[in-house]
Amino acid sequence: MYKFVFLINPVSGGGQGKVIFQFLPEIMKSMDFADADWKAEFTRAADMEEQIRGALASTETLIAVGGDGTVSAVLSAMLSGDYAGQVKIGLIPLGTGNDLARVLNLYKPFVDRGLLFLVRRLLRAKARPFDIWKVNGKFAMANYFSGGIDARIAHDFNSDRANGVIASNSVIANKLHYVRRFFADRNYVLKRGTLGFCDRDGVCESIDVSGHRTVIVGNIPSFASGANPFYKSNMADGLLEVVDVPDMFKFLMAIAIGNIPVIGGIYKKYFLKSRKVRSLKLVMAGDEFLQLDGEDLSGKVGTEITIEYACQVQMLALED
Missing domain, CATH: 3.40.50.10330 (Probable inorganic polyphosphate/atp-NAD kinase; domain 1)
Structure with missing residues (x-):
């Protein structure tokens, strides 16, 4: 051993x-x-x-x-x-x-x-507890899941990299290409979709997200290279944070000010409305763009996506 x-x-x-x-x-x-x-x-x-x-x-x-x-x-x-x-x-x-x-x-x-x-x-380093979630009972989710404009950007980026469009493998070159993909895909909206979830108190709700920009489901307080659209995220509490983003303004604001103390918290709590849930179900178009932990999941999970708690693991982490 x-x-x-x-x-x-x-x-x-x-x-x-x-x-x-x-x-x-x-x-x-x-x-x-x-x-x-x-x-x-x-x-x-x-x-x-x-x-x-x-x-x-x-x-x-x-x-x-x-x-x-x-x-x-x-x-x-x-x-x-x-x-x-x-x-x-x-x-x-x-x-x-x-x-x-x-x-x-x-x-x-x-x-x-x-x-x-x-x-x-x-x-x-010491290990700390860390929640792992199951997507459709098959895929492990550690960081986040999303469907919409950000997933479209991730899909196009991975496609460009696979086809040799991106000339360099450097992190800086990759991030610059992500920016280019954002401007190319900036008009994208969800084709159709329904978001159903049960919160920590067991209250269940369903929302029509058709035509919205994205739905982001987070397990950690970091998204898309360090942005944080989630309100008081905790990666070991058995809860997910869900953010439904209806328009481009709210999407950009979530990326831009989510990490700013006080201001970011107020925005996410009252305007972006990050929700804490125990489980969720998304029903989307079969050709919708989806991503899981930054990897393209489009076309791999069907039209119904369920995310449920799986287990807790021990992750090595450095002290703040």
Whole structure:
């Protein structure tokens, strides 16, 4: 049994995963870990789910090195076994959005102080409870789910990247392309949709969201590279935050001022109306654009989407 297993996405962060793979032996040796205490391997697209399950069965702590999609794949694998209470999960952020790393206080230390600093702090970090949710009983949701303009942008971005339209793999280039996609897709609205949910008091409600800009469902207080449209989000309370955004003005305001103390809180509570719910159901058009933790989910879940509580895992996090 290894103390640590590093699963490294070799293409995340413009290929930074390969650099980290090269430096890990020196870092682990400097922390007095023997070779038998840990191992590192690149993720394999062909059998990634099986690879993750094998890693979970062989370690006390699994470190996902990549973006939100990499850690989401790890958490999805945890739903199908008894690993939630046995294996701690860590993250070295190499993606574009890195929303989960931001709320776990891992992103800024990595950017400001570098890999050596983060690994040394991370391997000694305490774990904190973290809710995991199930989308249609199959997909794990750690960060957020949405349908609408932001999902359309994510879909078009992933399509452009797959077709070679994006010339660079750098984080900056990716973010600039996201901005270009926003202006190209700025007129998009939900084709049709109904949002049904039950709040923490068991009161259920249904809302027509046809023609609205987006519906965002959040588990963490970070969305789309650090924006926060959620009111008093808590990632270990068994509740989701749901934001129905009817127009472009409210969408932009949520992104622009959501993180501003007091002003942002007032806006989200009284004007954006972020709701806390225990479960929800979305009924949308079959060709609606959807995203899960920043990854394109369009065409993969049908017209009815349910999101329910799955379990709680232990995530390594640095102190504020």
